Amino acid sequence: QDKKYTFAIKMYRMALDQIPNTGKEMRLKIMRNIGNAFVRLGQFPDAIQSFETIMDGNADFQTGFNLIVCYYALGDEEKMRE
Numbered sequence: 001q002d003k004k005y006t007f008a009i010k011m012y013r014m015a016l017d018q019i020p021n022t023g024k025e026m027r028l029k030i031m032r033n034i035g036n037a038f039v040r041l042g043q044f045p046d047a048i049q050s051f052e053t054i055m056d057g058n059a060d061f062q063t064g065f066n067l068i069v070c071y072y073a074l075g076d077e078e079k080m081r082e
Contacts, residue, residue, distance in 0.1 A: 005037045
C-alpha cells in the first residue's frame, strides 16, 4: 500500500515539473494530492510543506483543515492556532 503512495508522489512531482507556472490552479491541485499522499504515509512534515505552499498561493478551507490535522498529528499546538 505504501509503495502506491510513494509512486503516486513521484508521478505527481513529475507532472508538476511539466505544468508551467501559468497553470496555477492545476499546480495547486497536484500539490494537494502530494500532501494527501504524504498524510497517508504518515509523513506529516512533508505533507505540511505541501499544504503550506497551497495556503500561501490560494488558501482554501480543505487545505487549511488538512494542515491543522497534520499539526495535531505532530502535537504542534502552537502551529494549530496560527
